[in-house]
Amino acid sequence: MIQYDIQPTQNTKLEAELQQKIDMKTKPVGALGFLENIAHQTGLIQQTLSPEIKKPVIVVFAGDHGIAKKGEVNPFPQEVTSQMVYNFINGGAAINVFSRTNNADLKIVDAGVNHNFDTPHLIDCKIDYGTKNYQEESAMSAEQCEKALRKGGEIVEQAFKNGSNTIGFGEMGIANTSSASLLMSYFTGIPIEECVGAGTGLNSEGISKKREILTSVFNKHQPSSPLEALAMFGGFEIAMLCGAILKAAELKMIVLIDGFIVSSALLAARAMHPNCMDYCMFAHTSSEKGHESILSFLGVRPVLNLGLRLGEGTGAALCLPLLRSAVNFLNEMASFDSAGVSTKS
Structure with missing residues (x-):
């Protein structure tokens, strides 16, 4: 098992100093709302009263899923994964626009797409041509899962070496909401039936069939550890996301968590190393069924609630201006003393 050294951000003295700095800005206490929470957390992550956002990166991991070949849980064919990867490479997707x-510097990773790409504009970390079908067997072997964790970490480490201290994650993979639902149920204890949603657009009949299939899968397999659950139910892109989150936390980076799929990877990362949560900011609440329940389970508040359910890291990219605004008010806004403004008597 890969070892990570993830330190908690708790620092009682710095926490108090950050709160004092925030409260003494020329505003009523708490007047900047959740931006104040973001500024406070950013300071703790970087262990400073003057945090910075440096060279933000968005990494999108793409992978295919064995269950998608049957088309029973996904309204779109598996080929859409590779087609969307080409769209990312060509700059035409929402995440390209928002990055x-x-x-933000956008990186696209082939974690395990069922297609051979021939382009220098893609990071090739292919573990295999899609996972196995977990209706019949584990999606991946333990060795493949560990390799995916390691590859995810290596990509983050390279971004860090290039000067980034802020990283957001996205994904692409037809049927990966099914994997996310299974992982969500395993790590939260919420019944699988309550974790299953429409994905890329199933109707009520399709959702009912998807729920029935995933309930059968969940009842068939009994993983005994977080790593085994990730290998059993995950996708290569989800396993790489998990490894990427853990490595980013180890490197004390700000980690922007996107929607439902990325949050399912975080559940696995949290089960392996709870301290990784200290470094995570939750970009938005996805309208995909289950995501709000994950956020509630984790006891966290997202930055945005725009009804997004696209994936790709779009929520992470969209919350960057608010992250910058929080850091800038902390560093640039006058205090009562510096501005010569009287406080209440």
């Missing part, structure tokens, strides 16, 4: 708009 450009918000000055």
Whole structure:
């Protein structure tokens, strides 16, 4: 098992100093709402009263899922995964637009797509041509799962070496909401039936069939550890996300968690190393069924609630301006003393 050294951000003295700095800005106490929480957490992550956002990166991991070949849980065919990867490479997807708009460096990773790509604009970390069908067997072997964890970490480490201290994650993979639902149920204890949603657009009949299939899968397998659960139910892109989150936390980076799929990877990461939560900011509440329950289970508040359910890391990219605003008010806004503004008597 890969070892990570993830330190908690708790620092009683710094926590008090950050709160004092926030409260003494020229505003009523608490007047900037959740931006104040973001500023406080950012300072703790970086262990400073003057945090910075440096060279933000969004990494999108793509992988295929064995269960998608049957088309029973997904309204779109498996081939859409590779087609969307080409769309990312060509700059035409929503995540391309939002990354450009918000000055984030976008990286696309082939974690295990059922397709051979021939392009220099893709990070090739392919573990295999999609996972196995977990209706019949484990989605991946323990060795494949550990390799995916390691590869995810290596990509983050390279971004860190290039000067980034802020990283957001996204994904692409037809049928990966099914994997996420199974992982959600395993790690939260919420009944699988309550974790299953429409994915890329199933109707009520399709959701009912998906729920029936995933209930059968969940009842068939009994993983005995977080790693075994990730290998049993996950996708290569989800396993790489898990490894990426853990490595980013180890490197004390700000980690922007996107929607339902990325949150399911976080559940696995949290089960392996609970301290990783200290470094995570939750970009948004997805409208995919189950995501709000994950956020509630974790006891966290997301930055945005826009009704998104696209994936790709779009929520992570969209919350970057608010993250920058929180850091900038902490560093640049005048205090009562510096501005010569009287406090209440």
